Each structure stands twice: as C-alpha cells, then as structure tokens.
Amino acid sequence: MRIEAARRRRGPRDAEATRAAILDAARAEFAESGLGGGRIDAIADRAGCNKAMIYHYFGSKDALFSAVLEHNYVLIRAAEAGLNLARLAPEDAVRTFVEFSFDYVTANPEFIQLLNEENLHRGRHIDPDHARQLNSPVIGALAGVLARGAEQGLFRADADPQQLYITIASICYFPVSNRYTLSAIFDLPRDGEMLRQRRQQAIDVIFGYLRP
Amino acid sequence: MRIEAARRRRGPRDAEATRAAILDAARAEFAESGLGGGRIDAIADRAGCNKAMIYHYFGSKDALFSAVLEHNYVLIRAAEAGLNLARLAPEDAVRTFVEFSFDYVTANPEFIQLLNEENLHRGRHIDPDHARQLNSPVIGALAGVLARGAEQGLFRADADPQQLYITIASICYFPVSNRYTLSAIFDLPRDGEMLRQRRQQAIDVIFGYLRP
Amino acid sequence: MRIEAARRRRGPRDAEATRAAILDAARAEFAESGLGGGRIDAIADRAGCNKAMIYHYFGSKDALFSAVLEHNYVLIRAAEAGLNLARLAPEDAVRTFVEFSFDYVTANPEFIQLLNEENLHRGRHIDPDHARQLNSPVIGALAGVLARGAEQGLFRADADPQQLYITIASICYFPVSNRYTLSAIFDLPRDGEMLRQRRQQAIDVIFGYLRP
C-alpha cells in the first residue's frame, strides 16, 4: 500500500521528512492542476500523510503554495550558482548558462508551471525581498561574463545582463511551458528531436545577438 | 446596476449578442483566475445574463473554455493576416511582425494567460486540426520573408521560419505572461519604461540573430 | 430531422394532434424515468414541439402526468370492455380475461410503470370519482361470470369478484413491472420463454383457485 510504503521510507513521526514529502507532493499536484485545481486531499495522498498534517506544517493551501514556490526557487538558484560562470571563458560561460537554462526546465517542467500559476495570481505568493536576494548572484555573474566578452571583442558592448537574462529565460522556458499549444499548432517533430532543435536555436539566437 | 446596463446595451433576446457577451466575460474571468478558479457565477454576472444561458449556449465550463480559446486564436490570427507581410520589404516585414507580436500581447495579456492555462491542462481544449489550419498562413508568410531577405543578402540563409516564429513568440510573450514573478525578482523600471526596453530588446535580438 | 418529421406528419397548427403527440411523448418519458426524473425538455423533443406548448395545453408537469394517467386508464378500460365477457361461457370468460390482462401489460409495460409511479406519489394525480366510474363495468362483468360459473358448478361459490380482479392484476402485472429485479435474482429463461411460462402459470393459478 502506498501510504504504508511512504511511511516505511521515512519512519513515523519524522517531522522533517513529513514536511519534505508534503512539499514534493504539493509541487507535483500544483504543477499538474494549478493552485485552484490542486487538491489538498490529493497532496496528502501523494505525500502519504493525512490532510491535518498539511495544515499543521503549513497552515493553509496558499501558504503551502508559497512554500513550494520558494523551495523551488532555491533549488534552481543553487543549481545556477553551481555553474561557476566566473571561472569560464566568456563564450563558454554563455553557452553553459543557456544550455543549463534549457536543460533545467526540460528536466523540471513543473518549475515553470508553478511560475505560470504564480503569475496568474499576480505574484501574491512571492516575497519580493527574498526573491530579489535569491536572484542577484546570477545577474552579477552574467554581468561579469558580458564585460569580459566585450573587452575581448567577442561580444557586442551594449548588451544588458538583466535583459539578456530575461531573453534567455524566455527562449528556454516558453517552448517548454507552452509545448501543448505549440504541438497543437505546429507539426512538430517528435519530442526528442524538437527539443534538440530548440536547444540549438536558443544557443544560435543568443550568440547571434551577442556577436559584436 | 451592471446587469441592467448590459441588458440595455444589447437588448434582450438577441441570441448572438448574448453568446458574444458570454465569450467576452469568460475570457476575462478565465484569464484572471484560470479554468479551475474561474467561476461560472462570475461569468454570468460579467455577461449580464444568468448561469443557465451559459449552459444553454456552451454546454459546460470546459466547452466554454474551448470556445473562448478558439475565439481568441481566431482574433490574433486575423490580426496577423492583416499585417500583409508579403507586400513589405524583408526587414520591414520582420520588424512589423515582431512589433505586432509584442504589442498584441501587451494589449491583450489575457490571450497568453489563456494559453498558459491551456498548457497547464495539457492542451485538452484545443482541436489540433483547427489550430493548425489557423496557423499555417503566418508561417507561410514568414517563410517568404526569410527567403526574400536571404536572397537579398540581408538575412542569414539557414533560419527556419517555424523556429523563428517560436523564438519571436517566446521573447514577446514570456515577459508579459511572467511579468509578476519577473517584477518580484528584478528591480524593474516602472511599467512603461520596462515595456519599451523589452520591445527594443526583442527587435535587437531577432535582427542580431538574422544578420548574415 | 425528427422535429420536421413530426411536423410533417401532423401539419402545423393542428391543436388536437399536438395534444395527442404530447400525451404520447409524456407517457413514454414518464414510464422511462418517472415523474421526478422525466424531463419537460425531453417530452417536447419526443413530441416534436416546444416546451411552451406543453404548458399551453396542460398547464404544469403534474397536470400533464394526471392527463397521461387518465388517458391510459381510459385505453385499458376500453380494451377490457371490448372483451364482452358476458357473451362467453364462464371458463372461456375467465381465461379470456386473464390472458387479456397478461397480454395487455406485456404489450404495454409503460402502463404499469405509470401506475407504480402514481403509487409512489400516493395517488395524488388520480381523481377517484373518475377512476371508480371507469372501473365498475369490468368488475360487474366479472361478477356475472363468477355467478354463472358457480351456478353451473364450475367455480367455487365464495370467490369475490373484486378480490379476484386484484389477484389477477397482481399475478399478471407484478412480473412485468418487476422484471428487472426478478431477472437479477433468478436465472430466468430468455424473454419469450419466461413470458410463456408466466402466462400459463397465471391461468393455472386462477383456475386452480376457482375450481370448486
């Protein structure tokens, strides 16, 4: 039985494990059905606990969504930080970052679904102070890379790191988050091939733009 | 009273007007709250009719969402067709199309919210046959523009119209659909200025990529 | 198209035909789904007219049910009267009446479904004065038959015509009205054979009881 299995995996009365299981279950549920459509019942089932636990640990559905969002922001920011762009040559750094951005959302489409949901709700579950703090490192790293690239004559000199970041995110995230409508509209190649093409296109577009 | 106002505006017992009012009201409601979060009650109020009318004309909430989606696809496609890219010089055509794409979603953010919602639901409200048929003209026009531009030595020769379309859509749509999380993350300039910058960035990126 | 067909069959603006079509449609609908479950919409569809006509001719759903009930009582009483039991020898008369009762409900199961529905509603759609008046002839005929049979030593002398009528109705109607639960409970022979057996059993039981 699934509940028993979950229970066995983490042992009874293990607060931290229960919290984590709920967070995981909620991410999956909210990504699949949105905030309005996600069910507390379903989250409890997926987490192998009962509904009261969710209220015990998180207080409310909205608060749970906030926690999920923040948790998943922390995860991607940590992964970005691990890229260590500063130690790479400018062109390698840009390529690495674009590829990472593309690969991360391809591997974690739930992350963008959560972002979209949050935007539908006008960003009311996100704490700007915290979000901004989380984000600054990567923009800083990108700024350094662009400056070095411009200095070496590899990149155009007028590229803004923040704008570039948004452009990279757009090109990498949009085709994943909108894959169903795009598939309906276009006669797209089967999954793997379509991703390979989009990944290459992302790199081409960014480098095409950055050429001096 | 708002119901009275709506009634007066279109007069009673005009089936086509009622249908249209519901479609409009539903677009606003679904864009604001999603499919799961949108309320039939609220749609009826906004449309100045009663819930039963919605079921009379559309059958169910899901079917209403499908109708809204299709209707709004038709609208943007019609606007695109009105651009008449074929009669413009290649560079003008590309600029016109990018600017149009950006301006359309800026003016109609609800359209992308509907798209996001539809993607959350794995595209189950869209009829691929119909969607594909709606979309083909613009891809054809873009292919012509790219071919002419390459011939005249203005554009790189290897650009694929479908990939370019997706890239343009990504760059234009993503910042609008994700404006709330982006605002939370970045210290963005106030609305107008931020849009102006993104619009320019979209043009720069596309032209940067297309130069031979 | 079915509405067009119905329309053509009876021509437009033929009050009597419309009334009759509604009555027929309502019988079928109420028999199939009961009074609570029967839908005015469905009746209008079946009758090839619109709902407002039903209200025009019958005033309300309950009143329509009453009219259906009365109409179908009139039909069976008329058929019974046509048997002319008085001109038959006692045993032939009884056999004829039992067979008729059995065959009528077999051919018109909707009639008993209406009766059951009416009983569920405690008989509130039936006018006792009218019902009683409709029924007396057959009881009178049966009384005559029993008297003649007893006189001739064919039948027991203590049989009461009213009780016998109810017993015959019970044996003939119940297996038809309860055919679905009986089928679920028993491994009954396929339709035709099961009816043949029940028909014979009805005759056997009544004659078994009546023998002196």
Place this chain on the structure above:
Amino acid sequence: MRIEAARRRRGPRDAEATRAAILDAARAEFAESGLGGGRIDAIADRAGCNKAMIYHYFGSKDALFSAVLEHNYVLIRAAEAGLNLARLAPEDAVRTFVEFSFDYVTANPEFIQLLNEENLHRGRHIDPDHARQLNSPVIGALAGVLARGAEQGLFRADADPQQLYITIASICYFPVSNRYTLSAIFDLPRDGEMLRQRRQQAIDVIFGYLRP
C-alpha cells in the same frame, strides 16, 4: 432539535453508526420520493449529518441507492432464512411463507417501493451475482417443501418452486405497492379490514392452486 437528537442518540465520530443512519434515512427518503425525487439534503437531515458525509461514505446518490437496495435485500433474506421452512410440515411451511411474505411487505412497504424504483431504472443498481446468491436459499427451501408435499399427496406434483415464489410475491406485494391506485379505483374497506381480506385471499389462492 432533530439533528441534536440524532447526534445524541449515536454520539459523534462513530463511523459505523453514521453509515447506518444514512442508510436508514436514505431508505425512507427514496421510498417516499423515488431515486430522482429523493433529495440528498433531506437524507442528510434525516440522518442528522451533513451532505458531505453521504458522499464520503457512499460516493454518489446512485451508489447510495445501490447500498440501500442491497442492505434491504439482505434484511428480507435474513428474515426468510429465519423461517426455517424445512422443519415444518409442508402445509404449515407454505402457510408460514405466504403469511410471512404478506406481513413483511405490509410492515415494510418501503421495501417494495425501492424494488419498483429499481425496476423503473432497469435494474441498474443491482449486482446480479450478489442478488442471485442472496436468493437461492429460499428457493431451495421452497423446492424441498413442494417435494415433500407432493410425496405426501398434499400438493399437486407439477408446481415449480421458482414460479410459485414469483406468484406468491406477486399476490403479496402488488396490492401493497399499488394500494393508492387500487383505493382510488375500488371502494375498498378501511385499511385493516382490506389487509385482512387480502391476506386470506393470498393463502386461499396459493392453497387452491396447490391442491392436487
């Protein structure tokens, strides 16, 4: 207040008691108004709980009806089994069974109302496998009684137990389930006397038929 009374009677948070209360309430409500006409709200009120409990325990109105039906089948079968027909002399056994059948539905008219409703819906709430299994014992007992009676020269030899069972059910159940229309049609004696007469008639008819 009635809810308080119910609450007090069974105490809160007793799942089994709540289930039973709902089953009881539903039997009354469905018998009174049918499946289509019975109201979930009314059942919750009668049971002294809220609507959500009904869905929690039974899932849907139809499933609740199925459960009620099955429960009431179990009850009558258990009562029949308690008759222990095998230990009685053939004539006593038949009389006991006829009287039991008559008395049971007289005391529990709701049971036949449920049966009628189920037949209106073409038996779709009944599981034939289960129903058949429930029913077999009584037919077996009746077969034994008929065999013994025929052996002892008390009964005709050609009586089929299944047919006889249906005939007994017909004679005993029909006048109860159709009491309202029968009352409208006939000038029946007041309740008690009418029942006494029908009970005697049932016995007379069955024994009349069974005499060799």
Place this chain on the structure above:
DNA sequence: CATGAATGAGAATTCATTCAT
C-alpha cells in the same frame, strides 16, 4: 506527532416555468 470523522460554504449543473415576439 498523527488520525480520520465531521463541517459548511460554495461550486457546477439542471430544470420547471415564463415571457416577448
């Protein structure tokens, strides 16, 4: 820390009935 029974407000959907034409 954990359970599962219970709740009440609200959600979508239905339907008998009326009304303007």
Place this chain on the structure above:
DNA sequence: TATGAATGAATTCTCATTCAT
C-alpha cells in the same frame, strides 16, 4: 398557435478546513 430566449430556484457534488481523540 407557436417559438426559443431567458430565468431563478434547486440540486448534486466538492473541498478547504477544523476538531475530538
């Protein structure tokens, strides 16, 4: 006589949340 648009009150069912144990 006939139509079909419109209504509002119900009705089934759902779900976030609380509570007793």
